[in-house]
Amino acid sequence: MKDKIFLDTNIILYQFSEDKKKKKIAIDIVAEAVKTSNYVISYQVIQEFSNVALNKNKEYFSINELKSYLNDILFPLCKYYPSPDFYLKSLVLKNKFKYSY
Numbered sequence: 001m002k003d004k005i006f007l008d009t010n011i012i013l014y015q016f017s018e019d020k021k022k023k024k025i026a027i028d029i030v031a032e033a034v035k036t037s038n039y040v041i042s043y044q045v046i047q048e049f050s051n052v053a054l055n056k057n058k059e060y061f062s063i064n065e066l067k068s069y070l071n072d073i074l075f076p077l078c079k080y081y082p083s084p085d086f087y088l089k090s091l092v093l094k095n096k097f098k099y100s101y
């Protein structure tokens with residue numbers, strides 16, 4: 001994934017913002033992401049976005065609309081799914097560098 005741009009959940013969510021400036025920028029970024037192979041997301045972005053998208057207070061998507069959005073936009077961008085080894089290595093790094101977990 002060298003030289004890739006990681007899209008945070010907030011960029012995906014800003015497409016639905018009431019702030020017109022943020023909304024336009026986010027729409028442009030996601031449109032570019034879909035057209036090129038320069039952008040990636042992780043499974044965590046899918047989880048976070050799905051949680052917010054189905055929130056009763058926001059009502060961004062119905063279940064079927066979210067399924068379509070996931071299939072058309074987010075799944076193709078998702079390039080990282082952690083393995084069990086990922087979590088074990090993260091514990092080694094936590095211990096070595098005294099990071100929080």
